[in-house]
Amino acid sequence: MxxxxxxxxxxxxxxxxxxxxxxxxxxxxxxxxxxxxxxxxxxxxxxxxxxxxxxxxxxPDADRATRTKRIATLLAQRLARPVAKGGAGLPDEQADRLAAALLEPLGITKSAKKDDQSAYLLFFGRKQLDALVKLLEGKAAELAALPDADLKSEVGKLNVVQTLSTGHPAEVALFGRMVADLPALNVDxxxxxxxxxxxxxxxxxxxYYTAVDDENTDDHGAGMIGTVxxxxxxxxxxxxxxxxxxxxxxxxxxxxxxxxxxxxxxxxxxxxxxxxxxxxxxxxxxxxxxxxxxxxxxxxxxxxxxxxxxxxxxxxxxxxxxxxxxxxxxxxxxxxxxxxxxxxxxxxxxxxxxxxxxxxxxxxxxxxxxxxxxxxxxxxxxxxxxxxxxxx
Structure with missing residues (x-):
């Protein structure tokens, strides 16, 4: 049927x-x-x-989507927020490290030109980032203190991809999302x-337009000339x-x-x-x-x-x-x-x-x-x- x-x-x-x-x-x-x-x-x-x-x-701003290369920065900011405001209360350095680890399963790599940006734009909901923080279940500080190998192993047990594959904001539901490196994140x-x-x-x-220099009293010429x-x-x-x-x-x-x-x-x-x-x-x-x-x-x-x-x-x-x-x-x-x-x-x-x-x-x-x-x-x-x- x-x-x-x-x-x-x-x-x-x-x-x-x-x-x-x-x-x-x-x-x-x-x-x-x-x-x-x-x-x-x-x-x-x-x-x-x-x-x-x-x-x-x-x-409402909380229900909006954003399309950005700065997902790692946004996630780190949430991890650094006080627990009372929905964050994990981590110091900035630990927040950056844990954010990078959480996003590693998405195949998100840093831009070759800017360390604070990913290599491609990702379209996602602001609430989906909050959901990633909730995945940690209050163990953010404990995870952030682990060595790199152990941190990667523990993060691998979390449903990071599933979290970004559900609970889409209306804008993502309307206009879709394509992630060539990770089809599981695609939204038709x-x-x-x-x-x-x-x-x-x-x-x-x-x-053809001209702009007058208001302070020019010496001649009658234009301060700028251009076309659009x-x-x-x-x-x-x-x-x-x-x-x-x-x-x-x-x-x-x-x-x-x-x-x-x-x-x-x-x-x-x-x-x-x-x-x-x-x-x-x-x-x-x-x-x-x-x-x-x-x-x-x-x-x-x-x-x-x-x-x-x-x-x-x-x-x-x-x-x-x-x-x-x-x-x-x-x-x-x-x-x-x-x-x-x-x-x-x-x-x-x-x-x-x-x-x-x-x-x-x-x-x-x-x-x-x-x-x-x-x-x-x-x-x-x-x-x-x-x-x-x-x-x-």
Whole structure:
């Protein structure tokens, strides 16, 4: 029997003014050729980072994840804390030594350039570090006093890998983790994010700017001269959340429901911050469309394979194109979403027919909350019935 699946797809149309939110190594706004036309592009990595930052605004710091090369330093800091504050009360030198020993089973080696950093980034929860300290069961000082060989032997008896393989924070459950040297630590991502593309062709422009030296009264020349590249665009953004995978990663239905809703909220409101102070480009979407499927995700970027020309406005035409594409996919493939929820400002009978009536964004999130909650309840009932049938 195939495992039940539920995909929540997020389709967003959002217009950015002159901006450079995600640049390449030469400072040029990232681009891609699609449908034979050059498009503005914002990488999936940039928008995932922005989404994580937005998500974190509503999560207690202790429940957050961090991606860092400084796991040994963070663990040593916890070991050096007083016992009353959840630490082990070790002197700094002993804390550093014990932290290194605890992390040795993970294959974490020091960076060749910086002794206080590991060779690669590791994505983990702050609570998982606290769990490592609890593994010691108050024996931290005793372990730290052992010779190297005995310390390694005793630490090898602890479930270090298991501790970092369970109790994942929501951010790790959403975006996953890959550790090539230790597959046991891998976490399959429940979210996939596409590179955002402009629905139309774009051209990079240059802002020539000068800065005045306020204390220079001798001449009228500029204190500094420079240029910055930019473009403006209406972007199609797409992400898909596998609720079933999120449930597996978190192991808790209630937390899965909350995390699914928070992710959609954070993804819709997020914005990469490249040159934010220069362009103040933060906007909100024209359209947030959720399509819920139980078979497979469908990215609708093909709606813009032929670039939008903007005869009646780029945003409006982009919304209409998306409605046409969603309808065409359903009619051609027989691939209709289980449910469609949308928040939009564009008017039109066709749009309402395909997307349904526009909901205020908080109401859209409430509807998603109820939908995911019901699916998880049904899943639990089905699992219970299957278990009972197998026991007969």
């Amino acid at each position: 195939n495992k039940p699946t539920l995909f929540v797809e997020v389709h967003i149309l959002q217009s950015l003014p002159p901006s450079n939110v995600n640049r390449d190594d030469s400072g040029t706004p990232k681009q891609a050729v699609y449908g034979g036309a050059r498009r503005a592009r914002v990488s999936s990595q940039a928008w995932k980072r922005a989404t994580r930052t937005e998500y974190a605004k509503h999560v 991502a429940s979210v996939q994010v596409a590179h955002a593309l402009s629905t139309h062709a774009v051209r990079t422009e240059f802002d 590249e930019f473009n403006s665009s209406t972007l199609y953004r797409y992400a898909v959340l596998g609720v079933h995978q999120l449930r597996d990663n978190l192991t808790d239905a209630e937390e899965t429901r909350r995390t699914a809703v928070r992710f959609v909220d954070a993804f819709a409101r997020s914005m990469p911050t490249g040159h934010q102070n220069t362009f103040a480009h933060r906007t909100l979407p024209h359209l947030v469309l959720l399509t819920v499927r139980t078979d497979q995700p469908v990215n609708l970027v093909s709606a813009y394979e032929e670039p939008v020309t903007g005869v009646t406005g780029l945003a409006t035409e982009s919304v209409v194109r998306l409605a046409d594409e969603l309808k065409a996919v359903g009619e051609t493939w027989g691939d209709q979403p289980l449910r469609t929820l949308a928040t939009y400002t564009t008017e039109g009978d066709k749009i309402t027919e395909v997307f349904g009536a526009s909901l205020p964004f908080p109401a859209l999130l409430d509807s998603l909350d109820a939908l995911v909650g019901q699916w998880l309840t049904d899943l639990q009932i089905t699992s219970t019935e299957a278990a009972q049938a197998g026991a007969r």
